[in-house]
Amino acid sequence: MRREYEGVFLIKNKLGLHARAATVLAQLSTQFNAQVTLHQGDKSAPGDSVLALLLLESSQGKEVKVTCTGPDAQDALLAIGNLIEDKFHESE
Amino acid sequence: MKLSTLISEDCSKAAVLFNSKKRILQYISELAQQKIPSANQHEILEALLCREKLGSTGIGKGIAIPHGRLPGLNNIVAIILVNQQAIPFDAYDDRNVDIFVALIVPDGENKQHLETLASIAGKLNNKAFCKRLRQASNDSELHQVLVEFDK
Numbered sequence A: 001m002r003r004e005y006e007g008v009f010l011i012k013n014k015l016g017l018h019a020r021a022a023t024v025l026a027q028l029s030t031q032f033n034a035q036v037t038l039h040q041g042d043k044s045a046p047g048d049s050v051l052a053l054l055l056l057e058s059s060q061g062k063e064v065k066v067t068c069t070g071p072d073a074q075d076a077l078l079a080i081g082n083l084i085e086d087k088f089h090e091s092e
Numbered sequence B: 001m002k003l004s005t006l007i008s009e010d011c012s013k014a015a016v017l018f019n020s021k022k023r024i025l026q027y028i029s030e031l032a033q034q035k036i037p038s039a040n041q042h043e044i045l046e047a048l049l050c051r052e053k054l055g056s057t058g059i060g061k062g063i064a065i066p067h068g069r070l071p072g073l074n075n076i077v078a079i080i081l082v083n084q085q086a087i088p089f090d091a092y093d094d095r096n097v098d099i100f101v102a103l104i105v106p107d108g109e110n111k112q113h114l115e116t117l118a119s120i121a122g123k124l125n126n127k128a129f130c131k132r133l134r135q136a137s138n139d140s141e142l143h144q145v146l147v148e149f150d151k
Helices: A019-029 A050-055 A073-085 B021-035 B041-054 B110-124 B127-135 B139-150
Strands: A004-010 A035-040 A043-046 A063-069 B012-016 B058-060 B067-070 B077-087 B097-106
Touching: A004 A073, A019 A050, A019 A073, A019 B058, A043 A050, A050 B058, A050 B110, A063 A073, B012 B021, B012 B139, B021 B041, B021 B077, B021 B097, B041 B067, B041 B097, B077 B127, B077 B139, B097 B110, B097 B127, B110 B127, B127 B139
Parallel strands: B012 B077, B067 B097
Antiparallel strands: A004 A063, A035 A043, A035 A063, B077 B097
16 A cells, blocks of 8 residues: 655745755654655755755745655654654854 | 856867866866956965865766855856876766866855856757867867857
8 A cells, every 4th residue: 555645834934945955854864664755836846855955946935745656755844743843953 | 158158268178187076176276267367376276175074076977067155256267177097086986087167256146156056057068069179289278168068
């Protein structure tokens, strides 16, 4: 059975999905046996590619949809959702 | 945004040879200082090092985008360097890095910064572009690759 989970999250941190945030997200994505994809508007990016994530230009206040498929999909979605909610561990 | 406009020919350096992260960043700050007379080289280097301490700017596939913020800067200063050999840069995919696109950006301007990053990422996401950057044998040829892929 194909396991697919998705969630929509608000980019809260001041700098948005900038280089450091994208790198942290990509690092996290590779820790799971799951295919992670971020969607914003008509653009999408694999969660493990920093270059592709930067192309989303997700700034503060934007909503991104995260879809995860594969054996670890549920855990991956939870972890990535928490990271975005936690402002990528940034202070503002 | 056109990369060939963002990065001038005198900020395009092909086939350079540095053997460490620190050396590369020193050279970047030296080049950047020539474009920012109001700042000194040490200040620029500190901004770059400070950012690397937060996490490597190695974004995978042999590419790094070292950057730093300088208060009071009017324009973005962008530099491209292609090193003759890939060097360790603590990139998240563990690959060594040979393409460096460095940015010195004004403080604040977060949205503009994201746009700049996206323009650069859009180009670097193209394998053919990266291949041509690596093949450029002199500075003028390297800049010409930027011009060509802006068309």
